[in-house]
Amino acid sequence: MVDAEGRIVWLGMAAGFLGVAGRIMQHRTELWKRRAFDRVFVAEARETITRPALAAAEGWAADALNLRTRMPHRTWPDSTNWSALVSTRS
Template identity: 65%
Template sequence: MSGVIPGQREAPKPGPLLQRAHVHLLVRALGSYSSGSPYWSRVNAVEAWSPGLYLVVDSSGRIVWLGMAAGDQGVTGRIKTHLSEPWKRATFDRVWIAAAHDGISRRALEAAEGWAADALDLRAQMPDRTWPPSTDWHALIASTA
């Protein structure tokens, strides 16, 4: 699961300015588990109860977080957890959500998150952040069977 490198006390530097193509990479990362078009919400009003990937931007539109959500409360629950941290509450503005079918495994979600981080070149552009590897991504997201 994604995170900030241990020992980080301040908000990490933001990543690149969000582009339309970035949002569609989230859907591509989910492959056959994608359950529709991506959409956005203000972080304090998000209602996305399904699992999936999410991309958070600051008020300037710069990417500040890429994550995945699994479990009963989906993206909404994950964002609420993030907002318990002061720097995230102060920085997170909007979230783009790519919902996944409920049957997606945690392993597939992690691989999709890693693939999205690679496709967005976030590992290089946001070195204070970590993401899971994209190992076996194609095999894991290729079939909902």
């Protein structure tokens, strides 16, 4: 999610029974997020992706965007071996 200036203010997955819309609505319950979030970008994953692969992909995105340095108060999953995890067919 980005703010009105296009800066990334949140990166996370919306896996599980809530889905993307449910997860966004859950975020909207927090005042600071309602004020900060302006747009949402979604990277779709196959429904057959494993939870470890999804977590590794989220970690890779955080690394690629340098969020671990820019947002040290947040944590993301480890991205080790992400490519092998996300390319595995189920």
